[in-house]
Each structure stands twice: as structure tokens, then as C-alpha cells.
Amino acid sequence: MKNIFSLLLLVSLMAGCKSTAGKTVEGQTTSEYGTQEDEMTNYFTATGNEPFWALKMGNDKIVFTSLISGKEKLVFPAVEAIKAMDANVKMYKLSNDTSSVTVTIQQLECQNSMSGAISPYKVSVEIKNNSELEAKKLDGCGKYNTDYRLHDIWVLEELNGFKVFVTDFQREFPRIEINSSENRFMGYGGCNSISGSIFYEKGLLRFSKVVSTLMACAPGNKEGEFTKALQSTTTYSIENNRLTLSNPSAKLLVFRKVD
Known part of the structure; x- marks a missing residue:
């Protein structure tokens, strides 16, 4: 014992x-x-x-x-x-x-x-x-270590330098939800659900392996323009609850942080 x-x-x-x-x-x-x-x-x-x-x-x-x-x-x-x-x-x-x-x-x-x-x-x-x-x-x-400030839900405000309107999309503004701990994102592209991976290094952010559902979109829907801009991103900045995605050529997307 x-x-x-x-x-x-x-x-x-x-x-x-x-x-x-x-x-x-x-x-x-x-x-x-x-x-x-x-x-x-x-x-x-x-x-x-x-x-x-x-x-x-x-x-x-x-x-x-x-x-x-x-x-x-x-x-x-x-x-x-x-x-x-x-x-x-x-x-x-x-x-x-x-x-x-x-x-x-x-x-x-x-x-x-x-x-x-x-x-x-x-x-x-x-x-x-x-x-x-x-x-x-x-x-x-x-x-x-992916910037923890990215870990949030972001709703689109600007696309390629222009303010967006609900009428530019199917029923609501595009949005992305970023999981910085898993380097993944999901959201809504303006017509279809989207998801993918993010690649992060200091001063570098890329959205890759983007996939979406296959719902037919109405004429004039800017989802394609949105997803192309997302995949063209190489850098970002965060200020005043806004996430700005850019590349060396231009400012591509501006999102507003939402709870």
C-alpha cells in the first residue's frame, strides 16, 4: 500500500x-x-x-x-x-x-x-x-504573429476609391470577418458567401485561396470587383475604426469596424 x-x-x-x-x-x-x-x-x-x-x-x-x-x-x-x-x-x-x-x-x-x-x-x-x-x-x-487588430468584423465602405451603396450589391454591403489567430477569413462578397486564408508578415497582408458559393448575381453587382480588389491587396492600415487595404498602385478597399 x-x-x-x-x-x-x-x-x-x-x-x-x-x-x-x-x-x-x-x-x-x-x-x-x-x-x-x-x-x-x-x-x-x-x-x-x-x-x-x-x-x-x-x-x-x-x-x-x-x-x-x-x-x-x-x-x-x-x-x-x-x-x-x-x-x-x-x-x-x-x-x-x-x-x-x-x-x-x-x-x-x-x-x-x-x-x-x-x-x-x-x-x-x-x-x-x-x-x-x-x-x-x-x-x-x-x-x-498576425496583427491582433485585424481580428474583427469589417463592413465595406469604399471600393477602388469610391463610396459604395447597397444598390451596388445584391442585398447588403460586403463584409469580412478575420480570424487572426487562425489566419483565415469568411464573409459576404455582395452576392455570395466567401472564405479563404490570409498570409501575414510584418508590413504585408494577402488574402488567398478565396472561394465562394455559386449563386447567380444580378446585372451590375460589384462582387467581382470587390473580390478582385481583395485578392490584389498587399498592405493595410488601421485607423479610426477603419481598415484600409492597398497595394503599391492604389488604395483598394476601406472597411468600417462593426461589433
Whole structure:
């Protein structure tokens, strides 16, 4: 009986020591990349193992934490990416008073060596202490955190620079509902229901894999014009409860946030 009690106690302790990744802790969902708050304040997060390291990239600062020599935390000012011409590869050159770091982010499927989780970006880090001659090289996986402000329902107000009216569509204004945590959207195109995926990186937003129902639309319905503009989007801005979608050529769509 004593042995059974000891075994149960050991199992209980082991369960208590498990990672909280993917679980809710004090109202926040955590993952291998951190908490929801981390994802809201950082546009890109990455981690690696053996030794463990973490990277959090925000608009104001970039923070690198590792267990290379004890617990090391390095803070760098934010810098612009150096972009490759022929591939989705970005390089960041970071430096402060004590260290220099080169971060390379490549759009390539990456598997965490411990959890087995699949991420869309491969990340490599070269870190050099200013007092040392050689840099340490680390590999890991990462992801862009889609702007949480997009997570809402948006109703169309302008299309290709012109105000829209209900008479431009079947029965009501087009709308999209964006799920930023799943990078998906659904809504109404002005005649048919629509849905699809969003691709997000810092400063980049694309609506892709757009599908719709096949209801016949009345003559003059501008659904086709709307969906074409949606799929031509590359950038966005949010201000005064308005979501503006654009590309380098023009402002395409303006939506109003609704509850």
C-alpha cells in the first residue's frame, strides 16, 4: 500500500512539472512561442533547443534570451530587414555594447526538435560576444504573429476609391470577418458567401485561396470587383475604426469596424 501511495505521488509531481504550452494560465494561452501578450507586442517570435533560446522581435526592440552561458538576455534596438532578391529570406544585423547577432529568417517549413511542432519559418542565429573571437551558431523555428487588430468584423465602405451603396450589391454591403489567430477569413462578397486564408508578415497582408458559393448575381453587382480588389491587396492600415487595404498602385478597399 505504501509503495502504491509513493507511485501516485510521483505521478502527481511529474504531471505538475509538465510544460504549460498550449494551455491557459491565469487567463492567457501559452505556446512554445510565449503568451498571447507576447504575440500582441511582437511581430515575430522564434525558439530553438540545445541550448534553449528564444527571440522576440517588436517594433521598438528585439530581445534574445538563451541558456548558452547561464541565463542570458540581450536587448537590441529594432532594425530594418535586409531582404533577399530571389527568395523570402530576411536578415537582421543586431548589435549593442556587449554583443552582435545576425538573425536569418527563411520561409521554409521547420520542425521543433523537441516538441515536433511544425512552423512556417526556419530561423538561424549567429551570436558573438564582443570579448570573444568566434560566433556561436543556433538553429530553430519561428512564426509571424498576425496583427491582433485585424481580428474583427469589417463592413465595406469604399471600393477602388469610391463610396459604395447597397444598390451596388445584391442585398447588403460586403463584409469580412478575420480570424487572426487562425489566419483565415469568411464573409459576404455582395452576392455570395466567401472564405479563404490570409498570409501575414510584418508590413504585408494577402488574402488567398478565396472561394465562394455559386449563386447567380444580378446585372451590375460589384462582387467581382470587390473580390478582385481583395485578392490584389498587399498592405493595410488601421485607423479610426477603419481598415484600409492597398497595394503599391492604389488604395483598394476601406472597411468600417462593426461589433
